[in-house]
Amino acid sequence: MSDVISAEGFAPLRIKRVVQETSDAVSLVLDVPEHCSHRYRYRAGQFLTVRVHVEGRELRRCYSMSSAPLDDELRITVKRDRGGIVSNWLNDTAAEGGELHVAPPEGRFVLPEATADSDALVAFAGGSGITPIMSLVRTALAESARSVRLFYANRGPDSVIFSDALARLAERYDDRLVLQHHYDSDSGVVTASAVASFVAGTGTADCYVCGPAPFMETVENALVSSGLPRARLHLERFTVAQVPPGVTDDCGEATEEVVIDLDGSRVTAAYRAGNTLLQTARLAGLKAPYSCETGSCGTCMARIVDGSARMLNNDALDDDEVEEGWVLTCQSLPTSRRVHVVYE
Ligand SMILES: Cc1cc2nc3c(=O)[nH]c(=O)nc-3n(C[C@H](O)[C@H](O)[C@H](O)COP(=O)(O)OP(=O)(O)OC[C@H]3O[C@@H](n4cnc5c(N)ncnc54)[C@H](O)[C@@H]3O)c2cc1C
Ligand code: FES
Structure with missing residues (x-):
C-alpha cells in the first residue's frame, strides 16, 4: 500500500460495505489495511478528503466520519446534494469492492480536551449534519460521564439518517441521553425559540452544530443570544455563505x-x-x-x-x-x- 500513497497523501482504500441509510444517503465502510491504520486514526468529529474523477475532472470533497474512533471500522455517510456532482456520483456508483482515494483525517470539530465530565454536551444536527455529530455523541457517551442532549432536524421521518441506531442509543443511555427529533413536516422549520427551550437549564455546556446553512444560522444566533460563550460553540459548515458584493473590488489590482x-x-x-x-x-x-x-x-x-x-x-x-x-x-x-x- 505505501508505494501507492500519492505525494499529496491520498491512498486507495477499498469499499468494504455500502449501506443505503435513506433513499438519498449511503454510508461507505472503508477497509484500512493494518499497515497503514496509523494514517487513518481520527478524533470524533473529523473528516476525510475524498478524491474522485468524474467525467475526466479530478474533484475533492470532505466527508466526516460517521463512525466513532471506538469502532473497528472507518465509515463516511454521503447525502445527495441536489445538482451536486460528487455526492450523487458516490450515491449512484460506489459499490462493494470498489476503491476510493482518501487523504488522512483532519478537522477541529472535536471534543474539547479540557472541559469537565459534569459539563453537558448539546448537539444540533440538521440532515446530513448528523454524521460528525453521531461520532461525537457516541464518543462522549462511551468515554465520559457527560450528559448529552441531541436535537436532530429533518424534513420528515423518512429523511432521518441513523434512525434505528439513534433509538438504540437513547434506550441504552436513557439516564444520560435526551434525543429530540424535529420534523419540518410537523412543525415547520426550526425556530430560535425551539433552540432556546432545548438548551434551557442545561448549565455549563459545549454546543456542537452542523447542518444546512439556514439551520446553522438560526441555531448559532439563538445559542449566542441565550448567553452561550463563543468558546463553547463549535460549528461545522458543510456549505459556504455567499460572498457579499464589493468584497473583491480592490483585490489583486496591484499585485505582481x-x-x-x-x-x-x-x-x-x-x-x-x-x-x-x-x-x-x-x-x-x-x-x-x-x-x-x-x-x-x-x-x-x-x-x-x-x-x-x-x-x-x-x-x-x-x-x-x-x-x-x-x-x-x-x-x-x-x-x-x-x-x-x-x-x-
Ligand atoms: C468539513 C466538511 C465535512 C463534510 N461532511 C459531509 C458529510 O459527512 N456528509 C455529506 O453528505 N456531506 C458532507 N460535506 C459536504 C460535502 O463535502 C460536499 O460539499 C457535498 O457532498 C456536495 O458535493 P457535490 O460535489 O455533490 O456538490 P457540488 O457539485 O459541489 O455542488 C454543491 C451545490 O452547489 C450547487 N451548484 C454547483 N454549481 C453551481 C453553479 N454554478 N451555480 C449554482 N449552484 C451550483 C449544486 O447544485 C449543489 O447544490 C462536508 C463538507 C465539509 C466542508
Ligand atoms: S480547501 Fe478547505 S478551507 Fe481551503
Whole structure:
C-alpha cells in the first residue's frame, strides 16, 4: 500500500460495505489495511478528503466520519446534494469492492480536551449534519460521564439518517441521553425559540452544530443570544455563505508576484488577476494542500509573512489565527504588490 500513497497523501482504500441509510444517503465502510491504520486514526468529529474523477475532472470533497474512533471500522455517510456532482456520483456508483482515494483525517470539530465530565454536551444536527455529530455523541457517551442532549432536524421521518441506531442509543443511555427529533413536516422549520427551550437549564455546556446553512444560522444566533460563550460553540459548515458584493473590488489590482514556501522550497510566481493564492500556487506547479475549496475545512491554511490578502470566506480559522497571519489560501485574494505565503 505505501508505494501507492500519492505525494499529496491520498491512498486507495477499498469499499468494504455500502449501506443505503435513506433513499438519498449511503454510508461507505472503508477497509484500512493494518499497515497503514496509523494514517487513518481520527478524533470524533473529523473528516476525510475524498478524491474522485468524474467525467475526466479530478474533484475533492470532505466527508466526516460517521463512525466513532471506538469502532473497528472507518465509515463516511454521503447525502445527495441536489445538482451536486460528487455526492450523487458516490450515491449512484460506489459499490462493494470498489476503491476510493482518501487523504488522512483532519478537522477541529472535536471534543474539547479540557472541559469537565459534569459539563453537558448539546448537539444540533440538521440532515446530513448528523454524521460528525453521531461520532461525537457516541464518543462522549462511551468515554465520559457527560450528559448529552441531541436535537436532530429533518424534513420528515423518512429523511432521518441513523434512525434505528439513534433509538438504540437513547434506550441504552436513557439516564444520560435526551434525543429530540424535529420534523419540518410537523412543525415547520426550526425556530430560535425551539433552540432556546432545548438548551434551557442545561448549565455549563459545549454546543456542537452542523447542518444546512439556514439551520446553522438560526441555531448559532439563538445559542449566542441565550448567553452561550463563543468558546463553547463549535460549528461545522458543510456549505459556504455567499460572498457579499464589493468584497473583491480592490483585490489583486496591484499585485505582481506571490512568493510561496512549500515543502522546503521557494517559488516566486507572477500573479494573474482574479486568482486565489491556492490557484496561484497550482499554476506555479506546486502541489499545495486543499480539500473543500469553500473556506470550510482549513486544509489549505498557510501564513502570510509579508504583504496582505483578503479572505472571501472563512469558516475554519479563529480570530487569533487570522491575527497571526494565517489565511485560507483557497479563499485569499492578494491586496498588496507582493505577497509571501508560507505553508507550514
Ligand atoms: C468539513 C466538511 C465535512 C463534510 N461532511 C459531509 C458529510 O459527512 N456528509 C455529506 O453528505 N456531506 C458532507 N460535506 C459536504 C460535502 O463535502 C460536499 O460539499 C457535498 O457532498 C456536495 O458535493 P457535490 O460535489 O455533490 O456538490 P457540488 O457539485 O459541489 O455542488 C454543491 C451545490 O452547489 C450547487 N451548484 C454547483 N454549481 C453551481 C453553479 N454554478 N451555480 C449554482 N449552484 C451550483 C449544486 O447544485 C449543489 O447544490 C462536508 C463538507 C465539509 C466542508
Ligand atoms: S480547501 Fe478547505 S478551507 Fe481551503
